[in-house]
Amino acid sequence: MYKILIILLLGFYLHAQDKYELGNGVQISSYPIYLGGYFSVDYRNMNNENRYRLDDVALLSYGNYDKFSYMAEVEYKQLYIKTYTQDTSFSSSDTNLYLERLYADYNYNENYMFRVGKYNSPIGFWNLLPINVLRDTTSFPYIIKNIFPDFTTGLNLSYTSFENDEIKINVMLQHNEDLDDNYNNYKIDAHYGFGILYEKEQYSLKLNAGYFNRADTQDILKNRNYILLSGKYETEKFQLMSELGYQSSKNKTTTPYSSYIQGSYRFRPKHLGVLRVESYKNRLTNIKDSLAIFGYTYRPIYPISFKSEYQFHSIKRENKALISLSVMF
C-alpha cells in the first residue's frame, strides 16, 4: 500500500509548480498540497570497523483546507549498509517502506487543536525535529530513544495561548496498535501523556510526563512511566538545549537519569561548532555511560548539511567518529 502512495506522490511531482527552492518542497499545481522529502548518507568509524550507510530516504506530503490539514510521510530506513571490519566486509539492505507519519489536524479555534493519526510525540525539543538534516549533529542523544515512545498513534489535543508569552498544553492518547510498529523505538499499544510548554522570547521550558505499554513483551516491566524536563535558549548565533529524563516501571526505576546539554555556536554564517555532554544509567541493561561529543557542521545552504563529530565515551569501546551528508528537498 505504501508503494502505491509513493508512486502517487512521485506522480504529483510531475505536476509541481515551476518555481522551486531546495528545502521548501513543491506545490502541486495550484492545489494546497505540497511535497518534499529528505535523505541522509553517513559514515561511522568505531573499533576498527568502517560503516557506510544510506539512511532515511523519505518522501512527505502535506496540505491544508480551511481548518483542516494533513501530513503523510513514508520512509526507507537503512536502505543500504556496507560494513568493513579488519578481516571481512558485509552489506545489508532494508527495502521495506515504513510509515513514519500520517495524521490529520483540525484547528477548532485560536486555542484548541485536535490531531488524529500517527505523529511525532511532542515530548521535549529534539523529538520534534528529529531528522539528520535539521539537527546539529549526525548522532542523537541516548534520551531520545530510551525514555519515551518517539511516535504515538491516536489523538493529540492541544491548547495554546499567545496572549503575552506562549503557553501550550497538550495531551497524547493512544489506546490501540501503532499504524506501523516497525517504525518506532518502542512497540506500544497504549500511550497516555501530557506536556506543558512555556516560551518567552529566547527562552523555552517544557515538562512532559506519561505512561506507555510495550506490546512486544510479556515482561513484568512492560508498563513504563516517564518524566522529561527540557529547556532551550536561542539567539541568532548561539543555542543551548538540555533535556533530563527519568523512566520507571511498577515502582521500580528503570532509568534513574538520562540527560544531555548541547551548545552550538555559528561562528561563520555557514559554519557551526557543537559540544554535547551526555550521561545516562539504564538499570535494565546495566549500562552507565557518560560522553562528550565535539561536532562541526557546514551548510553551504541550510537544506544541505555536512556534519562531522567525534564521541568520547566513558565506555571506551563506544568511542566513534561520524560523518554525514543530509539534504532536505
Place this chain on the structure above:
Amino acid sequence: MYPKILFSILLSMQLLQAGEYAIISNKSIRTLSKSQIKAIYLKKLTIIDDKKIIPINLDSRNILREKFNKEFLHISLTKLKTYWIKQHYLGHRPPLSFKSQKSVKKFIEQVDASIGYIELKNINKNLSIVYKWSD
C-alpha cells in the same frame, strides 16, 4: 548657539522622517496583541474569530518588511529562512509575499481574514487597523 540650532534642525528632520505603520485587515479581524501578530506570521496561530487567517508579507528586500521583522518577529531574515525549512518538515508554509504595499492592500481588500502591513498614510476606508506602530 549654532550647535543648539543645528541639533534642533536635525531632531526635527528625524521626527519628520519617523514613519508610522499599521497592521491592516478588511474589517473582519479584531485588534491583536504584538505576540499574537508574531504567532500569526510564524503560522503558530492560524485561526482568529473562527476564521482562517492569511498573513501577507512584503518582499524580503522591502525596507518595511525589515521594520516589521524588527518590531514583531525579532529574528533575522537568514534565521527566518531556516525557521521555514524546519516548518516544511512540520507541514507549514511561509506567508505569501507581495512586492508592493499597493498589491498588499488590494489583496487584503478582496480576501476575507487576510492581514498585512503598510505605511499608515496609505490606509483607506476599506481597511481597518489591527495594530499600529512607529519608528
